[in-house]
Amino acid sequence: MSKKESTFLNMTITLFIITLVAGLSLGYVNDLTLEPKAKAKLERKVNALKQVLPEFNNNLVDEVTLIKSDKAKDNVEVYTAKNNDNYVGTAVVGSSEKGYSGLVKIMVGFNPDGSIQNIVVLEQKETPGLGTKMKEVKFLNQFKGKNPSQFNLKPKKDGGDVDALTGATISTRAFGEATQMAYDVYTETKPKN
Numbered sequence: 001m002s003k004k005e006s007t008f009l010n011m012t013i014t015l016f017i018i019t020l021v022a023g024l025s026l027g028y029v030n031d032l033t034l035e036p037k038a039k040a041k042l043e044r045k046v047n048a049l050k051q052v053l054p055e056f057n058n059n060l061v062d063e064v065t066l067i068k069s070d071k072a073k074d075n076v077e078v079y080t081a082k083n084n085d086n087y088v089g090t091a092v093v094g095s096s097e098k099g100y101s102g103l104v105k106i107m108v109g110f111n112p113d114g115s116i117q118n119i120v121v122l123e124q125k126e127t128p129g130l131g132t133k134m135k136e137v138k139f140l141n142q143f144k145g146k147n148p149s150q151f152n153l154k155p156k157k158d159g160g161d162v163d164a165l166t167g168a169t170i171s172t173r174a175f176g177e178a179t180q181m182a183y184d185v186y187t188e189t190k191p192k193n
Contacts, residue, residue: 042061044122045122048091048120049061049079049107051109052117052119052120053081054088055083056081056088057083058080058081058082058083060079060081061079063079064077064078065078065080067185069181072094072181073097076092076182076185077092077093078090078091078093079091089111089117090186090189090190091107091108092183092186093106093107094181094183094185095181096178096181097174098173099171100171101126102125103123103124104123104178105121105123105178106122106175106178106179108182108186110183114183114190115146115147116146119143119144126168127171130165130166133166134172142163146161148183149183153177153183154173155176
C-alpha cells in the first residue's frame with residue numbers, strides 16, 4: 001500500500017472534520033447541562049432568599065419584580081416577602097462593576113423598617129484571600145441591623161462607617177456601592193404599610 005501524499009486540500013478537509021465533530025460534541029454537552037445549571041442557579045437563589053429574609057411563605061421566585069435602574073446593566077431583582085399575606089421584608093439584588101476584578105453582586109434583605117436583615121454575596125471575582133473575605137461573617141455582621149439612611153456604607157477611609165477589608169479597600173467600596181444601590185431600589189419599591 002502506498003502512502004497518501006499530504007496535500008493542502010487533505011489537511012483542510014481533515015481539520016474541517018475535526019472541528020465539526022468537536023463543535024457538535026460541545027453543543028451536545030452544553031444542551032445536556034443547560035437544565036441542571038438552571039436548576040442549580042435557582043436553588044442558590046432560593047437559599048440566598050432564605051438567608052437574607054425573615055420567615056416567609058409566598059413564592060418569591062414567581063413573584064419577582066424587575067426594576068430598570070441607571071446604576072445597573074441588567075434589571076434589578078426585587079423580592080417582596082410575605083408571611084400569611086403580611087409584609088415581612090424585601091430582598092434586592094445589588095451590584096457594582098467597580099470591584100478590584102470587576103463585578104460584585106449581592107442580595108440584601110431589608111426589614112420593613114429599612115434596616116438590613118442580612119446580606120449574601122452572589123457573585124464576585126475579587127482577589128483570593130483579600131477581596132473574597134467579603135463573604136466572611138465578621139465583615140457581613142457590621143451591616144446587620146443597620147439602616148443605610150443612617151449608616152454610611154462607605155469605608156471609614158472614605159468618611160463612612162464600614163470597617164474595610166484589610167488590603168481590599170476597592171472591594172469594600174464596591175460592596176458598599178452594591179449595598180447602597182440595593183437600598184435605593186428598596187426605598188423606591190417598598191410596600192406602603
